[in-house]
Amino acid sequence: MPDPDTDTSSAASAPRFEPDEGWVPADERLYGVDRRTIAPTLAVFALAIVMSVVLPIINAKVPYHDIVKAGDVMELEGDVTFVPEAGWGVTSGVRAGDAPSSGEYPATATVEDGALKFTLHTGPFHGDANKLLDQIETTSEALNRGRRVHVTGAPTTIVTDQGKQGATVRVTGPHTGGVIAAFVFDGRGVEAVATGPSDTGPEPTATVFRMIRSINRPGEGKR
Amino acid sequence: MTTTTLADLDRARDIALDLSGWGRRFSFYQPRNCAFWGYLVLVGIGIFVFISTLAREYNAYGQAIGLAVTSFAIYAALFWWFTQHIDHYAKLPAKLMVVAFLWGGFAATGTMAANANDAILALYAKAFGQVWALNWGAGLAAPFTEEPAKGSGLLLLIALAPRQVRTAFDGFILGAFIGLGFQIVEDITYAMTSAGTQFGANQIGASIGTIILRMVSGVAAHILYSAIFCAGLVYLLGRPAEPRKVGRGSLLVATPMLLHGIWDSLAAIAGPSPLTLVGMLIAVIVIALVIAVRVYKLTVKRERDFVRDIMTPEEARNVITAAELDAMAGNRKARKAYRKASRKRRERKRARYVLNAAYGLADEVAAARGADTDRVRFARAEVARIRAGVPSPW
Numbered sequence: 001m002p003d004p005d006t007d008t009s010s011a012a013s014a015p016r017f018e019p020d021e022g023w024v025p026a027d028e029r030l031y032g033v034d035r036r037t038i039a040p041t042l043a044v045f046a047l048a049i050v051m052s053v054v055l056p057i058i059n060a061k062v063p064y065h066d067i068v069k070a071g072d073v074m075e076l077e078g079d080v081t082f083v084p085e086a087g088w089g090v091t092s093g094v095r096a097g098d099a100p101s102s103g104e105y106p107a108t109a110t111v112e113d114g115a116l117k118f119t120l121h122t123g124p125f126h127g128d129a130n131k132l133l134d135q136i137e138t139t140s141e142a143l144n145r146g147r148r149v150h151v152t153g154a155p156t157t158i159v160t161d162q163g164k165q166g167a168t169v170r171v172t173g174p175h176t177g178g179v180i181a182a183f184v185f186d187g188r189g190v191e192a193v194a195t196g197p198s199d200t201g202p203e204p205t206a207t208v209f210r211m212i213r214s215i216n217r218p219g220e221g222k223r
Numbered sequence: 224m225t226t227t228t229l230a231d232l233d234r235a236r237d238i239a240l241d242l243s244g245w246g247r248r249f250s251f252y253q254p255r256n257c258a259f260w261g262y263l264v265l266v267g268i269g270i271f272v273f274i275s276t277l278a279r280e281y282n283a284y285g286q287a288i289g290l291a292v293t294s295f296a297i298y299a300a301l302f303w304w305f306t307q308h309i310d311h312y313a314k315l316p317a318k319l320m321v322v323a324f325l326w327g328g329f330a331a332t333g334t335m336a337a338n339a340n341d342a343i344l345a346l347y348a349k350a351f352g353q354v355w356a357l358n359w360g361a362g363l364a365a366p367f368t369e370e371p372a373k374g375s376g377l378l379l380l381i382a383l384a385p386r387q388v389r390t391a392f393d394g395f396i397l398g399a400f401i402g403l404g405f406q407i408v409e410d411i412t413y414a415m416t417s418a419g420t421q422f423g424a425n426q427i428g429a430s431i432g433t434i435i436l437r438m439v440s441g442v443a444a445h446i447l448y449s450a451i452f453c454a455g456l457v458y459l460l461g462r463p464a465e466p467r468k469v470g471r472g473s474l475l476v477a478t479p480m481l482l483h484g485i486w487d488s489l490a491a492i493a494g495p496s497p498l499t500l501v502g503m504l505i506a507v508i509v510i511a512l513v514i515a516v517r518v519y520k521l522t523v524k525r526e527r528d529f530v531r532d533i534m535t536p537e538e539a540r541n542v543i544t545a546a547e548l549d550a551m552a553g554n555r556k557a558r559k560a561y562r563k564a565s566r567k568r569r570e571r572k573r574a575r576y577v578l579n580a581a582y583g584l585a586d587e588v589a590a591a592r593g594a595d596t597d598r599v600r601f602a603r604a605e606v607a608r609i610r611a612g613v614p615s616p617w
Binding site for chain 1: 422
């Protein structure tokens, strides 16, 4: 241990010189750039390109093969079901009786046929079908601000095959047309949105309304 | 027997200061550094994506967004305080921590992981079916996208601040801040999604559960995963103050990926029983915290050695005592033992103040690169004043 009384050495009174961070040694410069920083930056960029460009492109190139067969029924959270049209492709959601391990069905299901898309979403809601449709319109207008699809025309009544009364309204957008339907089953709201090219003929429209009318919640009223 | 002189101790201090990078200032603006431009581009894209999403959804989910942003801002502030509390040693510049936070919040999320997650989940559904994707998709996607996305930020930070990021503990702290940024932005996004689950009605009710759950589970999630991952990355790469240890590094990189995968697959593993799910949730959180504490203890040792090397000359000059040096370079128990050594309450209080002043002196010595500047002399005088019980003239 040094003796501070006899050991007279002291630390320097000024800090040793260190070049600032922007300085690059002459032998590490490549066109003025610090060559040591090129490899890590390229590595991170390569990872970013794989994640944000390559993987989405691969996904877009891979077709889906989950095609609806006659008799299939889709089930959503809260025991809500609908019958998708045979031949359409399931892009999200699961069939009745095929729940995930947690036992909870997802809140959304989507089936597609070319440019036609039919999405069903459920969630808690207190009010009737007209009130739910108003809420959907309000949220949709706030999200889209007139830029994408917007509601056109007055709501009309729609009745499911099981006799449940709901409300429906047409939506239009640039080159897009469709319909939104709303139902409320004992505090559970159901929103159906179908969209497709605006020049779609009467046949797809009939298909969409068939799927809307198939919406059901078995056991409603017993809860 | 060899005699150690003050000059020897000062030389050892200089080496420790050089190796640790403690006290060096960090300048973000480095136009000749590729990492600077890479960081700006990737974080810039992420900020654009996030602001665009907020602007688009604010009209519809303004209440939920307001609640989420406020809650998570408080959460982030508390975490910042906690990190300062546990990091007594060779501290990193605050600016560097902000840079880490922004990487996690914007580049790792919006620019990188979000796109990859969507694509991989869709690919899983196409390859293995919707039910399989719902069960295992998240658990087999996020660990391979989110952890590398967050960890890659540390590569840029090392290129931006090679003189400051020197040890696995630096990686641990910076990783925690990258994870915090990721966590906060992801949580705000989850809160917005929850706000829409009831068709935009009852936004607060719909999102509050998500906000609370994410806050409670957040500490044992992204913050912890990235801290361990980035500590492992430093071991894998090796740094001037941290020799390369490939085995240890690989283990620390793989561990948070495994934890993340289990966390995201808990619902599928637990099955339909809510009790099993809660039990497993708690078990995974406890295991993750235990691992994090072990990694902290493993990495912090080198930082403590730096504190000892840097403050030993102060002990030799009788500025601090041997007991104070041991407390400074020791763990929480050592500091507590030092403070509780006296029976009198006033003495115990004073011991705490002396220790804080000694840490302040260490910061000044580091900032002065071991030189005897006015600030260092003042910090020494402060230690002496508090020890003598003289009131501050300032």
